[in-house]
Every structure is written in C-alpha cells, then in structure tokens.
Amino acid sequence: MKHHQKKRPPTAKNDDRSQLSRRNFLRMGIGALSALALLEVGGASLLFMKPRSLEGEFGGLVKAGPVDSFPSGSVVEFPDGRFFLVRSLEGGFLAVYRRCTHLGCSVNWEPDQNRFFCPCHASSFDLHGDVENPPAPRALDTFPVQITDGQVIVDTGRAQSRDTFTQEQLVYA
Numbered sequence: 237m238k239h240h241q242k243k244r245p246p247t248a249k250n251d252d253r254s255q256l257s258r259r260n261f262l263r264m265g266i267g268a269l270s271a272l273a274l275l276e277v278g279g280a281s282l283l284f285m286k287p288r289s290l291e292g293e294f295g296g297l298v299k300a301g302p303v304d305s306f307p308s309g310s311v312v313e314f315p316d317g318r319f320f321l322v323r324s325l326e327g328g329f330l331a332v333y334r335r336c337t338h339l340g341c342s343v344n345w346e347p348d349q350n351r352f353f354c355p356c357h358a359s360s361f362d363l364h365g366d367v368e369n370p371p372a373p374r375a376l377d378t379f380p381v382q383i384t385d386g387q388v389i390v391d392t393g394r395a396q397s398r399d400t401f402t403q404e405q406l407v408y409a
C-alpha cells in the first residue's frame with residue numbers, strides 16, 4: 237500500500253514565525269537605514285560646523301589677545317593666522333596679511349630695519365604694510381580687526397586688498 241505523505245500546510249505557528257522573521261528583517265533594514273540617515277545628518281552637521289572649527293586658525297576668527305598686551309609701535313606675528321598684528325604709534329590696530337602682493341611669498345618682519353621684507357624678490361614694506369621697495373605693486377593686504385571686551389579679534393577669512401595705507405584702516409579700542 238502506497239503511503240501518500242501529505243504535505244502538511246504550514247501551521248499557523250510556522251507561518252507566524254516566518255512572518256515574524258520577515259518583519260524583524262524589515263525592522264532591521266529600517267533600523268539600518270535610520271542609522272545611515274542619522275550618520276548623514278551627523279556628517280552634514282559636522283560639515284555645517286566646520287567654519288567654527290577654524291576658530292583660532294587661518295580662515296577663521298583669531299583671538300590675538302588683550303588690547304593692553306600690545307604696546308604702541310609693536311608688531312607681533314601670528315604664524316597660524318598668517319598675519320602680523322601691528323599697533324601703530326598712535327595706538328590703532330592693523331592686521332597685516334603676510335602674503336607678499338608681488339607673487340605671494342611670505343614676508344618677514346625685520347625689527348632692526350622697522351620693515352617687512354620679502355625674501356623672494358626683495359620687496360619691502362613699512363610698519364603699516366605700505367610698499368617701500370618694489371616689485372610689490374601695492375600695500376600688503378589686511379584682515380578686519382574687531383575689539384570685543386578688551387580683546388583683539390582678527391577675521392582671517394576676509395583678506396582686504398588696498399593700494400596704500402590710510403589712517404582710516406586703523407582700529408582703535
């Protein structure tokens with residue numbers, strides 16, 4: 237006698253389990269997608285916050301220090317901010333970009349000569365960044381200076397070009 241083995245239809249229990257696992261799988265998929273989305277949002281906010289991370293570095297706001305720490309007639313270099321903070325004899329501030337206006341080499345401050353000097357083609361500039369000797373075609377660029385709560389802050393994200401120095405460029409506390 238032939239035994240017909242009837243295939244048993246899946247029990248409700250089995251069916252539930254497979255549905256459950258499908259559901260779990262879907263849930264996991266959704267979970268993974270949400271995690272990805274979160275990562276993306278996180279990444280986007282990191283990108284969004286990037287300008288803040290430039291604080292103190294070139295391209296961002298640099299806190300130079302308290303007004304009183306810069307005597308009149310002084311020049312202080314901020315290598316990371318790529319500028320020199322000049323305090324004129326009258327007490328006004330000027331942030332001078334170190335990039336030579338000839339072909340972009342970095343100028344040095346020479347205190348004994350009271351000048352900025354470019355080692356590439358020997359341009360020189362006075363205390364305010366005005367050209368003393370060509371080939372530089374114009375004064376060194378500057379960065380906006382603001383004084384907040386007695387602190388000198390320089391915005392190295394906005395280089396300002398100028399032909400020559402004028403008194404209005406000085407910022408007073």
Ligand code: FES
Pocket residue numbers: 336337338339340341354355356357358359370371372
């Ligand atoms: S790059 Fe400064 S003088 Fe030429």
